[in-house]
Amino acid sequence: MSVQLRTPSLTLLVTLGAWLLAIIWVSPLLYAVWTAFHPPAYAARFELFAPLTLDNFARVWNAAPFARYFLNTFMLVTLILVCQFVVCTMAAYAFVCFPFRGSNVLFMIVLLQLMIMPEVLLVENYRTLSKLGLLDTITGMALPYLASAFGIFLFRQTFKSVPKELEEAARLEGAGPIQVLLRVFVPIAKPTYVAYGLVTVSYHWNNFLWPLVVSNSVQTRPITVGLQVFATVEQGIDWSLVTAATMLSVAPLLIAFLIFQRQFVQSFVRAGIR
Amino acid sequence: MTASRNALYGALLLLPAAVLLWVFTYQPILATLGNSLYSTPRGRRASVFVGLDHYQTMIADPVFWKALTNNAIYALTTIPLSMALALAMALFVNAKLRGQGLVRMAYFTPTVLPMVAVANIWMFFYAPDYGLVDQVLGLFGGGGNNLLGSKETALGALIVITIWKEAGFFMIFYLAALQQISPTLIEAAELEGASRRQIFRRVTLPLLMPTTLFISINAVIGAVRLVDHVIAMTKGGPDNATVLLLFYVYQVGFAFWDTGYAAALTAVLLVMLALIALFQFGYADKRVHYR
Numbered sequence: 390m391s392v393q394l395r396t397p398s399l400t401l402l403v404t405l406g407a408w409l410l411a412i413i414w415v416s417p418l419l420y421a422v423w424t425a426f427h428p429p430a431y432a433a434r435f436e437l438f439a440p441l442t443l444d445n446f447a448r449v450w451n452a453a454p455f456a457r458y459f460l461n462t463f464m465l466v467t468l469i470l471v472c473q474f475v476v477c478t479m480a481a482y483a484f485v486c487f488p489f490r491g492s493n494v495l496f497m498i499v500l501l502q503l504m505i506m507p508e509v510l511l512v513e514n515y516r517t518l519s520k521l522g523l524l525d526t527i528t529g530m531a532l533p534y535l536a537s538a539f540g541i542f543l544f545r546q547t548f549k550s551v552p553k554e555l556e557e558a559a560r561l562e563g564a565g566p567i568q569v570l571l572r573v574f575v576p577i578a579k580p581t582y583v584a585y586g587l588v589t590v591s592y593h594w595n596n597f598l599w600p601l602v603v604s605n606s607v608q609t610r611p612i613t614v615g616l617q618v619f620a621t622v623e624q625g626i627d628w629s630l631v632t633a634a635t636m637l638s639v640a641p642l643l644i645a646f647l648i649f650q651r652q653f654v655q656s657f658v659r660a661g662i663r
Numbered sequence: 664m665t666a667s668r669n670a671l672y673g674a675l676l677l678l679p680a681a682v683l684l685w686v687f688t689y690q691p692i693l694a695t696l697g698n699s700l701y702s703t704p705r706g707r708r709a710s711v712f713v714g715l716d717h718y719q720t721m722i723a724d725p726v727f728w729k730a731l732t733n734n735a736i737y738a739l740t741t742i743p744l745s746m747a748l749a750l751a752m753a754l755f756v757n758a759k760l761r762g763q764g765l766v767r768m769a770y771f772t773p774t775v776l777p778m779v780a781v782a783n784i785w786m787f788f789y790a791p792d793y794g795l796v797d798q799v800l801g802l803f804g805g806g807g808n809n810l811l812g813s814k815e816t817a818l819g820a821l822i823v824i825t826i827w828k829e830a831g832f833f834m835i836f837y838l839a840a841l842q843q844i845s846p847t848l849i850e851a852a853e854l855e856g857a858s859r860r861q862i863f864r865r866v867t868l869p870l871l872m873p874t875t876l877f878i879s880i881n882a883v884i885g886a887v888r889l890v891d892h893v894i895a896m897t898k899g900g901p902d903n904a905t906v907l908l909l910f911y912v913y914q915v916g917f918a919f920w921d922t923g924y925a926a927a928l929t930a931v932l933l934v935m936l937a938l939i940a941l942f943q944f945g946y947a948d949k950r951v952h953y954r
Contacts, residue, residue, distance in 0.1 A: 400760075407755035408762070410748075411769035417827070418772065420795050421784045432793065480680035487673035499680070502688050504940045508888050509909065509932055512916040512925045513691035513698070536683035566672055595777035597891040598909075602917055613779045617895055620783050628787050635783040639776050646775045650768060653775070657832070658839040 425632040432628050445633035449619075452630070454607050455637060458615035461527060465600070465611055466593045468531045473589060474582065477540030482570050484541070485548040486556070496545075502538035508598050515602055525605045534593065540585055543660060547581040548574050584656035591653075594642050612638045692933060699927035703920070710923065717927035727928070729903045730911040733818060737825070737907060738886040745826040746878055749833035750871075756834070757841045767838075771831040778828065782895035785824050786811065814904045817897055821905055824892055829885065833878045840874040841867070876943075883939055887932065908932055 424432050425446070431439040449455065484496055507514060514533050515524075523529030551574055559569045575582075597613040604610045610618070616638045620631050646653050699717055704710040721727050756767045773781065788794045791809045792801075800808055810820045844867065852862045890910040893899060899906040899914060906914075909932065916925035 400758075403755065403758055404760045407758070407760055407766050410752065410755070411766045414827070414831070415769045415772065416795065417784050417788045421787055424787065476679045476683065479676040483673040483676035487669045487676065489670040489673050492673060495677075498689075499684065501940075502684060504884065504936050505688065505692065505933060506884070506888055507687055509929065509936070510688070510691040510695065512912065512922055512929055513694045514687055515916070516694075516922070517686060517691065532683070533687035536680040536687075538684075541680065591775055595775075595779075597777060597779050598894070598913065601894070602913070613777045613891075616777075616783070617779050620895070628790065628793060631783055632787055635780045639780045642775055642777075643772070646772070647768070650771075654767075654771065654835050658835055 421632040421635060424628055425636045427629070429627065429629040445629045446637060449630055449634045449637055453615065453619045453634070455612070455615065455634075457607055458610055458612040458638075459641070461604075461609055461615075462594060462611040462613075465527050465530055466590055468527065469534050469593050470586060470589055472531070472535040473537050473540050474586075476536050477544050478570070478575065480536070480541045481544035481548050482574060484545050485551075486566070486569075496541075499538050499541055502536075503542070507533035511599060511602055514599075518603065524603060525609050526603075527609055530600050530603045530609065530611070533599065537589070539660075540589070543581060543585055544578060547578040551577050580659065583652070584659040587653055587656040588660045591642060695926050695929045695933065698923060699930045701923055703923035713923070717924050720924060721927055721931070726903055726906060726911065730906040730908045733904075733906055734886070734908045736818065737822060738883065740822050741825045741829065741886060742879060742882040744822075745830040746833055746875070746882065748826065748830040749878070750837050752830060752834040753837035753841055756838055770834055773828045774832040776828070778889060778891035779895050781824060781828050782892040785820075785827075785892075786896055789820055811897055812901055814902050817901060817904045821892055821896065825886075825889075829882065833882070836874050836878055837871065840871050844870050880939070880943055884936075887936065 426441050426443070427439050428442055428444065480499075484492060510533075518524050518529045518532070521529070523532065555573050555577075556569055559573050564572060595613060596611075597617070600611050601614050601617070604614055616634055619634050698710075700712060700714060701710040702713045702716070752770045756763055756770070760766065776784075789796050789810045791797050791812075796810065797808050808816070810816045848866055848870075849862060852866050857865065887909060890907050890913065893905055893907055893910045894913070897905040899910055908928070912925050912928045912932065915921050915928060
């Protein structure tokens with residue numbers, strides 16, 4: 390549906406409203422960007438020709454192990470993404486192609502995790518990790534998220550739309566269950582994998598509370614926790630440093646978003662609408 | 664294929680997911696309920712059964728009630744406001760204006776930022792004397808405000824941040840829904856002589872109901888689950904003005920190390936989430952499926 394605004398005055402009003410809201414919306418971000426790229430003397434002062442500098446970023450980069458934090462986040466997100474793909478694909482395939490008595494009830498029980506996410510259970514999950522000896526490890530940080538009800542749900546929906554004939558044709562050619570999955574179902578579900586992948590990457594790149602509780606050293610801390618540790622130490626002293634650190638830590642995801650904006654938005658919609 | 668082979672393949676394929684979900688979702692739910700009836704083990708003292716002691720403590724605990732009220736205020740303001748703004752944004756972006764792409768990007772960008780980064784950006788934005796908010800207030804003769812540091816304004820300041828971060832996310836779902844509404848419906852209404860306002864109220868808004876439900880469930884979960892900004896900005900202060908339930912669980916569990924009481928607090932959260940789930944499956948689904 391495209392709304393035709395026929396009266397020019399109304400069009401102008403709506404345009405102004407839209408732009409005003411947009412400007413309000415980006416102003417906190419732009420204010421932080423301004424401070425991050427200018428010397429501390431211009432931290433909260435606007436002068437059009439104030440000298441630009443990358444000095445704040447250099448100081449931040451040298452003050453805390455941000456490279457290591459990025460590596461940790463990268464490892465955490467990769468581990469979660471790969472395992473979620475495998476675990477959720479297998480489970481969804483079972484629900485669609487190998488139904489047994491009670492599998493529908495089982496599916497409903499799985500969906501419970503949509504409501505009660507691992508963060509809410511952090512006290513018990515912490516206890517479990519400590520029993521397993523996995524505190525302060527990236528594996529431990531990833532474990533509660535590896536089986537995602539959301540992923541199982543999404544893949545199941547997609548697999549259900551695969552025509553039965555394709556599946557049977559593959560089977561007649563002598564393909565076993567795993568081959569059918571890999572040759573028929575997974576290729577058809579490719580857009581769903583991309584959509585789910587983007588959603589899960591941005592979720593876990595940004596995740597904070599659980600990693601904060603589990604990680605306790607530079608070797609495991611992801612970027613969000615690293616930023617928090619850095620900002621707590623610097624807090625209120627040097628805004629140039631805090632904003633530069635913030636911009637630095639959001640840069641990879643933000644740049645990726647600005648480049649692949651359309652795919653991001655479509656993925657979120659595709660993952661949400663079902 | 665026979666039923667027993669189905670069951671065998673099904674079971675093998677489900678095994679990894681089942682083990683993980685049991686260990687990190689279902690087992691902890693049961694353990695939370697169980698442990699909420701036991702005292703916290705301290706040093707050499709093992710935990711003992713204390714019945715409903717923790718729940719009695721909770722009823723007498725002013726911070727718990729503060730967290731509960733704060734969370735209610737927080738949910739009841741952030742959810743409707745961010746959804747209304749999201750709808751407005753979607754209508755703006757859908758109206759095919761000049762610079763539509765830039766406007767959409769402006770609305771959506773906060774969504775891809777981590778809450779901790781958002782917290783830092785806004786701490787600077789709110790900073791007394793330095794921040795843009797305080798500078799603007801200063802123009803009207805009311806500068807020098809410590810918005811995050813005073814009891815009256817701190818929760819409101821967090822609410823604004825949450826709306827800022829969530830509205831753009833909800834917008835894209837409304838936008839997708841708006842684009843799926845068939846133009847013939849609108850044209851038919853126009854032929855019948857309906858005004859623009861009538862079309863919006865009688866055609867567009869009802870067709871957006873399923874999306875509204877989907878978004879509101881997401882928003883409720885978010886209002887319970889996301890406390891990153893509380894940790895990063897206020898630590899629940901000043902004077903518990905910004906304590907939310909999950910933050911209190913975190914504080915009791917990992918700052919005071921009172922795991923028994925934390926379990927009881929978690930149990931309350933679980934009951935609340937269960938009630939919301941029941942509402943969704945039972946009541947709301949029936950109200951919305953009219954098509």
